[in-house]
Amino acid sequence: MSTTTFSKVRIQLEDFSVTDEIEAMKKVSRNIGGITTFLGTGRELSKGENISKLNFEHYPKMAEKKLEEIREKAIQDFGVIDMSIIHRIGPIEIGENIVLIVAVGEHRGETFKACEWAIAELKRTTPIWKRETTTKGEVWVQDTP
């Protein structure tokens, strides 16, 4: 376990440890039976283009606020016990971690639903942008989710 303080919603340059994030969430309750995690990673291919590198930028404060809103709505609407959301910014290599959502609950059903909803909602509402570096140069990705 690293010495990082575990805020449940974070945007950060550094990589994260999935194990550490899950263990931090486990501490919330002794009644957790199911944990669904979504991890987004850097893919080599995008629309047939070969990507060599990614770069993420966010709107500070607003992005964190949106992630916190997603977390609270997931707990309220899906009945999960808790949720953490971590998104990296800055340069990302192929295969590296980009985003992590951890949903913990008493039973598995609600954790799958909450986690899948949260990543879709993040893409829809959170001001984070991706720049892809391909052989053709650098482009901001602007497609809708």
Add this chain to the structure above:
Amino acid sequence: MSTTTFSKVRIQLEDFSVTDEIEAMKKVSRNIGGITTFLGTGRELSKGENISKLNFEHYPKMAEKKLEEIREKAIQDFGVIDMSIIHRIGPIEIGENIVLIVAVGEHRGETFKACEWAIAELKRTTPIWKRETTTKGEVWVQDTP
């Protein structure tokens, strides 16, 4: 990263590292964009009873065979790139890891579907049994999933 060899389907006494299992799956392809993970953990409460300990038993060979069938069907039917399934046996304390399913894919949709199907299928078809220790003693859990 530990020195464990990463067979993609395992039943084992020892705990596992979610990070290590995910990193092992990442090595399968450079085209992985989404990784959905389900982790089942020991809950303190079950039907209102306070549980102090769990104990899992399996039918060797048959249980591994069923997990491998689930893995292959997940790849075939849901189009995920790969899947790993690890289930622990023996004594499990509250909060400890019991079962892990990692589904890796190009996009997130199929990894959520495959992962949720796989844990339901595991409960339905894999000869693994749970014994709960409560204040009333030890009981084999026999409810259907």
Add this chain to the structure above:
Amino acid sequence: MITLKYFASLRSIAGKEEESLDITNPITIDQLSDIIAQNSPKMAEMVREKKVLISVNQEMTADDTLIRDGDEVAFLPPFSGGAI
């Protein structure tokens, strides 16, 4: 000779973990439960009422499955893996 295996809660009902049985010709599940009834009537009853699943050589049986010499037959109570 066939091997019979009892798992989880069935061990205490059968009073054992494993046993061997000599058979000369292939037998059905019904015939097997008649044989078991001699030593463990409760176990045989559960088989007839389909309260246990039966596998032969690690594959689940169908109603017409035949058990042959050398087979491994296992009596499996309802599964409860995966935690929740």
Add this chain to the structure above:
Amino acid sequence: MITLKYFASLRSIAGKEEESLDITNPITIDQLSDIIAQNSPKMAEMVREKKVLISVNQEMTADDTLIRDGDEVAFLPPFSGGAI
């Protein structure tokens, strides 16, 4: 004074990352885009065609949102977080 912020692809279109503007009375988004049009017609066009999202003090705007002195207005191209 209000602050205008341009993110991602909009930085090169606006030719800047941030600017300040003096306003005396509250203005609408339409009025703001008229002001922007003077320096950056392309940017103003994208605002009118709703090709960019606009937030005021980190909240998304509605058609009737008023911008007041001290507000932080941000121009946001379609989001692409979360990877896939």
